[in-house]
Every structure is written in C-alpha cells, then in structure tokens.
Amino acid sequence: xxxxxxxxxxxxxxxxxxxxxxxxxxxxxxxxxxxxxxxxxxxxxxxxxxxxxxxxxxxxxxxxxxxxxxxxxxxxxxxxxxxxxxxxxxxxxxxxxxxxxxxxxxxxxxxxxxxxxxxxxxxxxxxxxxxxxxxxxxxxxxxxxxxxxxxxxxxxxxxxxxxxxxxxxxxxxxxxxxxxxxxxxxxxxxxxxxxxxxxxxxxxxxxxxxxxxxxxxxxxxxxxxxxxxxxxxxxx
Numbered sequence: 001x002x003x004x005x006x007x008x009x010x011x012x013x014x015x016x017x018x019x020x021x022x023x024x025x026x027x028x029x030x031x032x033x034x035x036x037x038x039x040x041x042x043x044x045x046x047x048x049x050x051x052x053x054x055x056x057x058x059x060x061x062x063x064x065x066x067x068x069x070x071x072x073x074x075x076x077x078x079x080x081x082x083x084x085x086x087x088x089x090x091x092x093x094x095x096x097x098x099x100x101x102x103x104x105x106x107x108x109x110x111x112x113x114x115x116x117x118x119x120x121x122x123x124x125x126x127x128x129x130x131x132x133x134x135x136x137x138x139x140x141x142x143x144x145x146x147x148x149x150x151x152x153x154x155x156x157x158x159x160x161x162x163x164x165x166x167x168x169x170x171x172x173x174x175x176x177x178x179x180x181x182x183x184x185x186x187x188x189x190x191x192x193x194x195x196x197x198x199x200x201x202x203x204x205x206x207x208x209x210x211x212x213x214x215x216x217x218x219x220x221x222x223x224x225x226x227x228x229x230x231x232x233x234x235x236x
C-alpha cells in the first residue's frame with residue numbers, strides 16, 4: 001500500500017501547478033494564495049475540511065484531486081460557486097467537523113500526518129548531515145595533502161652522507177687546484193723574492209715566504225676558483 005503524501009500550502013500549490021502543466025500544458029500555474037482562498041471558501045461553505053497539524057493546514061491526496069478539478073474548471077472559465085456545486089457530485093469530500101476535539105479518528109489522523117511530516121523532516125536532516133560529513137572529510141583530506149606537500153622531505157641518512165662526501169671531495173679538488181696555481185705563480189716570482197742567502201755564496205728557496213705566498217694566494221682566489229668549478233658543473 002503506497003504511503004500517503006502530505007503538503008503545506010506552498011508545496012501544495014507547486015504540486016498542482018506542476019501536475020496541470022503536464023496534463024494541460026499550462027505554463028502559468030497557480031499562486032499559493034489563490035489555492036489557499038479556494039480551500040478557505042470550501043471550508044466556510046461547509047463542503048470540505050482541510051486537516052490541521054498543530055493548528056496548521058496540511059493537504060493530502062484528496063485535497064490534491066480537488067485542487068486539480070478546481071484548476072481545470074477555472075481554466076475553462078467556470079466560477080467558483082459553480083465548481084463548488086459540482087464537487088460533491090463527482091467525488092466524496094471531507095466535511096467540516098462540528099466537534100473536532102471529541103473526534104478520535106480525526107486525532108489519530110492528525111497524529112499520522114504529524115508522524116509523516118516528522119519522518120520526512122528527519123530524512124532531510126540525515127541527508128544534510130551526511131552531506132556535511134562528506135564535505136568535511138573532503139576538506140580535511142585536501143588540507144592534509146597540502147600540509148604534507150609543504151613539509152620538507154624526510155631526512156635520508158645515506159643521501160646526507162653522500163652529500164658530505166661530495167662536499168669533501170669537491171673541497172679537496174679545489175684546494176689542490178689552488179695549490180697548483182699558487183705554486184706556478186710562485187715560480188714566476190723574481191728570484192730575489194723566492195730565494196734567500198744561506199751563506200756568502202749559497203742561496204736556497206725561502207720556504208717560509210713560499211708557504212705564506214701560497215696561503216695568501218688561496219685566500220684571495222678561493223671565490224674565483226669555486227665560481228669556475230660551479231660553472232663547469234652547469235655546463236656538463
């Protein structure tokens with residue numbers, strides 16, 4: 001047995017408009033104020049009663065069929081009085097209750113309607129909650145990925161040791177290259193600078209002066225030789 005559906009006035013008017021658009025190809029539809037007036041006049045005339053839940057009107061399938069008939073007849077230029085006279089002949093209406101407080105069946109019906117609305121509202125909350133959770137999980141995943149991308153690479157001990165060895169070898173090569181250059185430059189210096197007397201007729205290389213010359217040459221040319229080495233690496 002299909003579950004009965006219920007609508008509030010705005011949704012109810014939209015449902016009528018949609019159904020009539022499909023059936024009559026009517027693109028105008030009907031405003032909820034107009035629908036509300038139809039059913040107020042039905043109630044005031046004692047022909048048909050709309051169920052209430054907590055004092056608010058709730059429309060069901062019977063009300064929908066009535067709304068369809070009124071809509072179609074209004075489009076055919078029938079006035080409301082003529083339509084209202086026709087309604088009892090074509091369908092069974094729900095008359096107004098004189099003592100709704102003592103009508104147990106009406107109380108049960110309202111309870112069923114209330115439970116139905118509460119159930120549908122709860123389902124919407126569950127959908128909203130699930131949607132929020134999914135969006136939150138996606139956001140957390142994206143932020144975690146961004147954070148991990150910003151972190152430095154984990155320390156690789158072998159890579160670190162290799163870098164140190166490479167730096168040591170490079171420094172040794174640069175030092176040896178400077179030593180060679182410095183020695184060549186020292187050999188080009190005048191004899192008076194390179195040699196020293198050790199007796200009346202004897203001369204020998206001034207090793208102290210040589211060591212000082214080489215040390216000063218290396219200090220002066222370290223930046224130049226390092227730059228040349230890096231440029232050579234870039235050109236490989």
